[in-house]
Amino acid sequence: MLSTEQNDRLSRVGPGTPMGDVLRRYWHPIATVGMMEPHCAHRRMNMIYGIPETNGLRCPYHGWLYDETGQCTEQPYEETEDPDARFKEKIQMKAYPIRELGGMLMAYMGPMPPSELPMWDLYYMDAPRDIGYAVVPSNWLQIMENSLDPVHPEWLHMYWRNYVVGQMGQPERQKAIKKHELIGFDAFEYGIIKRRIVEGGTKEDEEWATGHPVLFPYYLKSGSVSSPVFQIRVPIDDTNTGYWWYRLYTEESGVPQTPQKPEEIPSTTHQYLNWTSKAHPSGKCSTTTAARTSSPGSPRVPSPTVSARTWADPTLASSSTASS
């Protein structure tokens, strides 16, 4: 049993906390290209309302423009009054490096130089993918702890589910439950592999032989070989977590591989990764702005079959399965 102090040390993610500093040394999935601090350097306008333009994000208050490095590149009124003004060169907002990986955009918020991008297999496989996103009102560590609990799907996802749909008068939605007969855990270089055998199974089964890796700090790889999924839990602050599902569909999965419609891909400015900023005095979190900007220097992953669904709006989150 962890003491309160030990628990706080592992779960708190604010700037300057021990775990917050460790997590900032990893690349985190975000939704759009370019990420900077939340408030304009001029009069502190919330850049969540910024206007994404070809060359950066424009503050809606007086029109200052910032490029993807956070450098101010235009100050329209100031330059009208004095065309030789160079004041904008002194205005630099905090910004973070962004890279594209397997259809995802990853941000790095730790000390320079950045760590290497993760080499996890799903990001490099050539298969259509489906990316879902939701905000879970929970500390990130609680979700990871649940990832290492192999028995709960039998009861929470199945037994309780069957009870609920039965109560709803929809017994046809009840599913057969398989009892857990053996669970196992193996620590390895990148985390822990979780294994299970359910009723009627053997050690040859995928869920035992391959198992589901829980990767430090916050990945779970689950699903099946034909349709594997990463569940990624990015801390937003101490009590909220951005939850990504990144699922691949190989030909063996039998899932029809239809192209995604453009209108299914939101590309608006939205708030995310609040944990880059200090907590708001009200107790609510402040925001960091992630906006679509042009970034000619950022490498693109050659993956023509990627059909990324980056849900900016949690209400559009996919109906993927919960952690298991």
Ligand code: FES
């Ligand atoms: S507050 Fe952003 S340009 Fe004035």
Ligand SMILES: [Fe+2]
């Ligand atoms: Fe679960």
